[in-house]
Amino acid sequence: MIAAPTLSSAFLDAPGQSLPSPLLKLREQRGKALVDMPLPTRKTENWKYSSRYLKLDEALAKTLPSAGKSGPGLAVAGYHVVFHNGVMVPEASDYPDIAGIEIKRFVDLDDDEARELAERLDNTLDSKAAQMARLNTARFEDGLLIRLQADAVLDQPLYIICETDASSAGTAYPRIYVDAGRHSQITLVEEHITSGSEPAMTNTVTEFALSEGAHVTSVRLSLDGDTVQHIGATGARLHANARFENHTVGFGGPLRRHDLQVRLEGPGAECRLNGVVVTQGKQHYDNHTTIEHVAPHCNSEETYRNIAADESHAIFNGRIHIHPDAQKSNANMSNKNLLLSTGAEIDTKPELEIYADDVKCAHGATVGQLNDESIFYLVSRGIGRQEARALLSMAFINELVEQIPVDSVKDTVQARLNRFFDQTFDEA
Amino acid sequence: MLSIKNLHATVEGEEILKGINLEIKAGEVHAIMGPNGSGKSTLSQVLAGNETFTVTEGEVLLDGENLLDLATEERAREGIFLAFQYPVEIPGVSNMQFLRTAVNAQRHHRGEPEMNAAEFMKLARETSKQVDLDPSFLKRGVNEGFSGGEKKRNEILQALLLQPRLAILDETDSGLDIDALKVVADGVNALKSKDRAILMVTHYQRLLNHIVPDFVHVLAGGQIVKSGGRELALELEDRGYSWLGVNEETTAS
Ligand SMILES: Nc1ncnc2c1ncn2[C@@H]1O[C@H](COP(=O)(O)OP(=O)(O)OP(=O)(O)O)[C@@H](O)[C@H]1O
Ligand SMILES: [Mg+2]
Numbered sequence: 001m002i003a004a005p006t007l008s009s010a011f012l013d014a015p016g017q018s019l020p021s022p023l024l025k026l027r028e029q030r031g032k033a034l035v036d037m038p039l040p041t042r043k044t045e046n047w048k049y050s051s052r053y054l055k056l057d058e059a060l061a062k063t064l065p066s067a068g069k070s071g072p073g074l075a076v077a078g079y080h081v082v083f084h085n086g087v088m089v090p091e092a093s094d095y096p097d098i099a100g101i102e103i104k105r106f107v108d109l110d111d112d113e114a115r116e117l118a119e120r121l122d123n124t125l126d127s128k129a130a131q132m133a134r135l136n137t138a139r140f141e142d143g144l145l146i147r148l149q150a151d152a153v154l155d156q157p158l159y160i161i162c163e164t165d166a167s168s169a170g171t172a173y174p175r176i177y178v179d180a181g182r183h184s185q186i187t188l189v190e191e192h193i194t195s196g197s198e199p200a201m202t203n204t205v206t207e208f209a210l211s212e213g214a215h216v217t218s219v220r221l222s223l224d225g226d227t228v229q230h231i232g233a234t235g236a237r238l239h240a241n242a243r244f245e246n247h248t249v250g251f252g253g254p255l256r257r258h259d260l261q262v263r264l265e266g267p268g269a270e271c272r273l274n275g276v277v278v279t280q281g282k283q284h285y286d287n288h289t290t291i292e293h294v295a296p297h298c299n300s301e302e303t304y305r306n307i308a309a310d311e312s313h314a315i316f317n318g319r320i321h322i323h324p325d326a327q328k329s330n331a332n333m334s335n336k337n338l339l340l341s342t343g344a345e346i347d348t349k350p351e352l353e354i355y356a357d358d359v360k361c362a363h364g365a366t367v368g369q370l371n372d373e374s375i376f377y378l379v380s381r382g383i384g385r386q387e388a389r390a391l392l393s394m395a396f397i398n399e400l401v402e403q404i405p406v407d408s409v410k411d412t413v414q415a416r417l418n419r420f421f422d423q424t425f426d427e428a
Numbered sequence: 429m430l431s432i433k434n435l436h437a438t439v440e441g442e443e444i445l446k447g448i449n450l451e452i453k454a455g456e457v458h459a460i461m462g463p464n465g466s467g468k469s470t471l472s473q474v475l476a477g478n479e480t481f482t483v484t485e486g487e488v489l490l491d492g493e494n495l496l497d498l499a500t501e502e503r504a505r506e507g508i509f510l511a512f513q514y515p516v517e518i519p520g521v522s523n524m525q526f527l528r529t530a531v532n533a534q535r536h537h538r539g540e541p542e543m544n545a546a547e548f549m550k551l552a553r554e555t556s557k558q559v560d561l562d563p564s565f566l567k568r569g570v571n572e573g574f575s576g577g578e579k580k581r582n583e584i585l586q587a588l589l590l591q592p593r594l595a596i597l598d599e600t601d602s603g604l605d606i607d608a609l610k611v612v613a614d615g616v617n618a619l620k621s622k623d624r625a626i627l628m629v630t631h632y633q634r635l636l637n638h639i640v641p642d643f644v645h646v647l648a649g650g651q652i653v654k655s656g657g658r659e660l661a662l663e664l665e666d667r668g669y670s671w672l673g674v675n676e677e678t679t680a681s
Binding site: 372373374376377378379380381382383384385387391392394395396398399 | 537
């Protein structure tokens with residue numbers, strides 16, 4: 001019998017870096033726990049459809065170097081923080097000093113702050129479900145801590161641009177931790193981009209801790225290049241009456257995996273999770289979401305749409321877990337999928353585990369194709385066949401794109417989608 | 429302008445059109461009447477290029493050019509317009525975006541510059557008022573949740589914006605209240621010109637009071653069984669179809 005593949009030890013000899021010692025200790029501890037970590041295979045339930053896209057070659061074991069430079073094209077109007085290969089670049093970042101809001105890189109934390117953070121990192125994530133995120137905690141070189149005091153409100157969205165510089169092979173480990181105090185509010189846009197074209201990986205973890213009544217809106221945009229594998233995890237824990245909103249927009253790649261885990265732990269907490277994914281060529285994208293209704297009287301709304309063209313492969317796995325005490329839970333999940341070619345594949349799996357009796361829970365998943373009657377109607381007005389298909393595909397996801405709460409991101413997404421559909425329907 | 433010769437068409441192996449002959453000249457208005465299921469919509473859809481139907485015999489010439497060789501979008505760009513009996517709802521595509529894309533596709537075909545959003549918005553708003561549709565309908569999804577009558581007016585709105593050479597109106601009058609009928613008729617009359625032709629399918633004489641046809645044809649069992657002037661419509665209204673040897677219940681099968 002062939003032994004199950006395990007993580008190469010090369011991934012575990014992390015270079016020493018300038019992190020404060022409590023964080024270095026945490027890294028080391030987590031690294032030790034990963035020795036002989038089995039890698040996902042076809043038989044690993046939560047990687048069933050995706051393990052064949054995961055290519056953890058030795059070359060990726062190297063942490064991508066960060067020369068502290070900022071890549072090209074990062075001019076963002078508004079507040080922004082730039083990460084280059086997982087290390088923050090202060091010269092490329094720009095955000096104001098606002099009372100009650102701390103924005104600090106991990107390497108700048110003093111020992112006390114670092115100790116507190118080390119205790120909290122990973123607490124929002126179920127590391128069994130997001131096993132690859134554990135590698136991030138063993139390897140991060142820097143990170144961003146955002147702390148909002150009670151009632152603090154960030155008046156504009158904060159962009160966090162994570163650039164993977166793939167001029168050489170290796171992996172980047174961006175890390176973000178947001179601690180949103182009582183009744184604080186923040187909108188965060190996390191944008192993943194690539195420069196260079198060597199095989200590379202980005203392994204990213206973002207965590208949100210929401211105190212009572214906090215409102216966090218997060219937009220997550222994956223625009224990584226086509227030589228970059230992307231493994232990301234986002235975790236959020238909500239206390240009473242907190243609200244978490246996430247808009248995920250993803251374009252396919254050689255491997256794209258995002259685990260989103262939300263825990264509703266206080267009565268009245270609510271979340272909205274929207275996701276749009278488009279894939280073409282031989283691209284892949286896999287979204288795994290989990291919503292844990294732990295406390296009673298919580299609401300969750302989830303809407304994901306996938307469009308797969310050519311021979312691409314999109315996966316959606318949505319789990320809703322209603323704990324025994326979570327009476328009066330309200331959970332809605334909808335996943336609709338559009339196949340643009342017979343060679344494309346979409347796998348969708350809603351998973352409901354309901355252990356409370358007084359709950360409202362609705363879910364639906366469909367996989368369909370473009371409607372011939374609609375195409376005929378459009379072309380009968382002189383609209384070209386390919387343009388008609390593009391219009392209808394766009395219509396399939398438009399509602400979600402419209403809901404993206406930051407206009408500049410909405411525009412970027414629209415432009416990217418137009419380009420995607422131009423390419424997809426550019427007749428061979 | 430349009431010359432239909434011995435046109436046969438099938439759907440799922442069943443023959444629906446069984447040798448249609450029809451000559452339409454520029455400037456003319458033709459009405460087609462006939463029992464349910466006789467093939468009126470099939471003829472309309474075949475002319476527009478719906479691939480659900482297979483043409484098995486015959487030819488259709490548009491100004492001497494073989495229409496059946498053209499794809500649907502090319503026919504539209506050559507000036508064929510079909511107002512659908514059952515307009516399709518397309519949620520997620522705004523009516524405005526749809527209309528502008530269509531107008532610009534046709535302008536592009538004619539080598540004219542595209543209209544920008546502002547220019548087009550102005551035109552569309554004016555035209556929507558002409559068919560008594562509140563401009564707010566431009567923002568909604570194409571036909572999404574429109575009432576039957578609103579859908580019909582939206583079809584005429586499209587015809588007015590696209591200015592086709594041959595407008596085929598498949599029961600655009602059905603389901604309209606008296607005022608809406610007048611609005612639609614005014615819209616169609618606004619389309620009439622010496623360079624254009626109109627082919628309208630209808631069950632009712634009342635539309636023909638507003639839009640006076642030059643010719644009336646009876647389509648039954650997949651063939652045109654009688655043609656005449658506008659007085660034929662009056663006669664059909666009086667006497668039904670049975671005197672023509674056509675069973676009202678007859679279908680193409
Ligand atoms: N897609 C289809 N599949 C099967 N049969 C069809 C299809 N389309 C039309 N038919 C059949 O073809 C025949 C003619 O239909 P058509 O819609 O052309 O009639 P019509 O004259 O427009 O009737 P009405 O006055 O009711 O609108 C009918 O028997 C109809 O059932
Ligand atoms: Mg009909």
